[in-house]
Structures are given as C-alpha cells and as structure tokens.
Amino acid sequence: MNDKAHNILLINPWIHDFAAFDLWVKPLGLLYVGSTLQLFGYNVQLIDCLYNYGYPHKERQYGTKSFYSEQIEKPSFFNNIPRTFKRYGIPQEEFRKRLKVVPKPWMICVTSHMTYWYPGVFEVIEIIKSIFPSVPVILGGIYATLCLEHAKANSGADYVIEGAGELEVLKLADKISGKERDYYNVGKWLETEIVPAYELYPELDSVSMITSRGCPYRCSYCASFLFESKFTFRRPENVVAELEKYVKVLGVEDIAFFDDALLVDPKRHIVPILELLIKKGIHPRFHTPNGIHPKYIDRRLARLLRMAGFQTIRLGFEGTSTAVQRASKNKVSCRELETALHNLQEADEGRIIDIGIYILIGMPGQTIDEVVKAIEYINRLGAKIKMTEYSPVPGTEEFREATQLCPQVVDEPLIHNKSTFTTVGMGVDYGTFDEVKAMAKRLNAGLRDSLHA
Ligand code: SF4
Structure with missing residues (x-):
C-alpha cells in the first residue's frame, strides 16, 4: 500500500550539449529506482525533462526522435568550438510549472548521464531548491558515480550516491522515514527481477x-x-x-x-x-x-x-x-x-x-x-x-x-x-x-x- 505522506519525485534532467538525439533512450536507472520505491510502499511521480510533453519535435524512423531544444549560452570553455550549444528537453518554464503541480515531494531523486552534461543537472537542482528549499535532493547516475567529488562539491544535492541506485535510494528513504527492513534479500531480488516503472509516463511508443x-x-x-x-x-x-x-x-x-x-x-x-x-x-x-x-x-x-x-x-x-x-x-x-x-x-x-x-x-x-x-x-x-x-x-x-x-x-x-x-x-x-x-x-x-x- 502506498504511503501518501512520502511522495518521492524522480527527475530526469536536461542535456546541455552541441547535439543530442532520442535513440530510444529512457532513464532506465531512475525508472528502476522508481519501481523499487513503489514496491516498498512509497508514492512516486516522474518529471522527465527529455520527454516531449507535447512540445514540437521531429519524429524519426522506428520511434526515434529529435528532442525539443532551445539555444543557450555556451560555457566559456567551449568558445573555440564553432557550433551552436543547446538545452535539450522541455522549456525551463514547463519544468517549473510541473514542479508546482506534482503532489508535494518529501524527497527528490535526480539522475545524471554523461559526465559533461552536468550543467543540465545543476540547473535542475537549482530550480528544485528555489521551489522546495527544505526537501532533500538525492543525486545518482553516471556523472554522480564517475565524478563523485565534483558532484558532492558543486551540484547542490544533499546526498550523492554511486553505482546502481535502487538499493541505496531505498535505504536512504527508509533511513529518513525511520523504517527498517532486511536489505540482503531485497538486494538479491532487485538484481534480476525488477522492471522499470514505465507506467509513470503518460504515453509511450517505444x-x-x-x-x-x-x-x-x-x-x-x-x-x-x-x-x-x-x-x-x-x-x-x-x-x-x-x-x-x-x-x-x-x-x-x-x-x-x-x-x-x-x-x-x-x-x-x-x-x-x-x-x-x-x-x-x-x-x-x-x-x-x-x-x-x-x-x-x-x-x-x-x-x-x-x-x-x-x-x-x-x-x-x-x-x-x-x-x-x-x-x-x-x-x-x-x-x-x-x-x-x-x-x-x-x-x-x-x-x-x-x-x-x-x-x-x-x-x-x-x-x-x-x-x-x-x-x-x-x-x-x-x-x-x-x-x-x-x-x-x-x-x-x-x-x-x-x-x-x-x-x-x-x-x-x-x-x-x-x-x-x-x-x-x-x-x-x-x-x-x-x-x-x-x-x-x-x-x-x-x-x-x-x-x-
Ligand atoms: S567493457 Fe567493452 S564490451 Fe563491455 S560494455 Fe564496455 S565497451 Fe562494451
């Protein structure tokens, strides 16, 4: 049974880069975290900044797509690269709007992908903190794992976790909410049998x-x-x-x-x-x-x-x-x-x-x-x-x-x-x-x- 007092919001952040395409990519790690939390009684919501939510994009072959994108200022480090720099994903205003209409979160989990996409992660965390300053933010995923110290020092997240996140996020949620359970068996089972929480999306073609x-x-x-x-x-x-x-x-x-x-x-x-x-x-x-x-x-x-x-x-x-x-x-x-x-x-x-x-x-x-x-x-x-x-x-x-x-x-x-x-x-x-x-x-x-x- 879901614990309505413990709404956990999952967020897949924007990509800041010179190019990005949606080749069937979904935030699998985050969706595994979502299904784990649901299974153990937490109420879970998702905002995927890379899902189009009706924003214009080009459909390509077999369910691949372009992302909606907006040109943004290039980090000065890239000034010598003669290419346009963009934020890929929903507009910033849409993200703020969605944060204001989800059930008030008690904990927020943000994932991360390529190490050099961290500015999109930081932008998301900064906005979250401006709207929910006292809600703990957990950062995981590829960037968080590979650049742990950089993420701890600069991301603004309250907790940064390394590696596969399902068990670690569950332990953290339990610790904050004062719950106890046998994690040995949970871990064994999660390794092979859990499936991603795709039902958190409004609709999917791939x-x-x-x-x-x-x-x-x-x-x-x-x-x-x-x-x-x-x-x-x-x-x-x-x-x-x-x-x-x-x-x-x-x-x-x-x-x-x-x-x-x-x-x-x-x-x-x-x-x-x-x-x-x-x-x-x-x-x-x-x-x-x-x-x-x-x-x-x-x-x-x-x-x-x-x-x-x-x-x-x-x-x-x-x-x-x-x-x-x-x-x-x-x-x-x-x-x-x-x-x-x-x-x-x-x-x-x-x-x-x-x-x-x-x-x-x-x-x-x-x-x-x-x-x-x-x-x-x-x-x-x-x-x-x-x-x-x-x-x-x-x-x-x-x-x-x-x-x-x-x-x-x-x-x-x-x-x-x-x-x-x-x-x-x-x-x-x-x-x-x-x-x-x-x-x-x-x-x-x-x-x-x-x-x-
Ligand atoms: S170790 Fe080599 S084969 Fe295995 S996933 Fe990495 S690139 Fe592929």
Missing part, C-alpha cells in the same frame, strides 16, 4: 530495457565494471514477460536493448529468449543501439534475430588499428566481424535489417589515417559506418592516457565532451574531423543507393 547487468569484458575505455562489478542474466521467461507487457499493455512498437553484453553466453541467454518470443508470437521491432558482440552471431543466432523482428542492429567493432584493438582487448577480430555480417546478411535476404558497425574516433594514440582505413573497410563490407566519438571516462585505464594529453580532464568534466576531446585525442582540428565525418556520410549514402537500386 521503451528501452536490459536483460542482463554488467559485462564480462574489460575494454580500457569503458566504465561498465564501475556500475556492475559482476555479470548477471535475468531469467528468459521474466524477460519475455516484461516484453509481453510492453507490447500488449503499453502498446509499444519499438523496443531497444541497452545491455552491455546482450549476446554473451547465447545458449543460456539470448537464444531461449528469442525462441520464446517467436513461440509466443510477440513481434515488436527490436533495436540494439548499444552495439552487440559480433563473435557470437553464428548462422542460427542470425536467423533467430531476423525471425524475432530485430530491425536495427549495431555491431561493436571499434576499429582496425592496433591502438583500438588493444584498448578493446581484442574483443572482436576482422574475421569474426566478417563472419557475423555474412550470417546476418544471409538470414536477411530482403535486406530489412538496418545493420551498422561502430568505429571509434578520437582515442589517444589513434591517427586520422587509421580512422579513414577503418571507414573504408566497413564500407567495403557493405555495412553502414557508425562513428562513435571518444570521450574520456573517469575510472578507466584510458582515462590515465587522456590525463597525459590534457591534465584538466581530472577537474573539469566539460572537457570529456566528445566534441572537444576527439580533436584533442587525435591532435587534429575541427575541419579535419568534419571532413572524415562527411566522408563516412557519403559512403553510407552510396551504400543506401546501391541497396535500393
């Missing part, structure tokens, strides 16, 4: 979800292990029950998997999930924006992915150069990538699946020639090139390399912005970087034309 937590790999530029130290799967029947609810109850047509390692140990995990989905006739469009591991895609798995309705597949490759392969701990070879692609293309005769291959650009030690070679290689394979701009992530091996190049990355998370750091990492100017991006775009357009000819 959702994101995870079927596992953590990743068994240790790429030197990735902080996955700082959020989940061990790799765990959920039970296939629970995953399928969650998917069935989204399709049949929420009516969503597009579902994106945000697992770090969706395909690892396929016989025990993804294969039974796909077989059950096919057997039950549950057929939304599935997307893997996070990139999946090519080495696991044999002919059988490729066929199952196609039959289950995978529409957008992104393969994690990163690049052909020694520096990038070393940083990725050789998680995929060119041969494994080519085999996976062949298996997918063979299973998808009608070329319905949109297949793209990620390559990394801007990592310290990488040269522009190496990036160009990787781009040409992907194009020769007949797949779309998807470029991921490198951003140094605190706590990773690669971050230490970044501090050699630019010692300020330690104290100023704005420098982690991929628009800035890509040029620092490779020692090139914006013009060169834009030319490489234009080249990839041209090759992708040529590929699209040849497929439709």
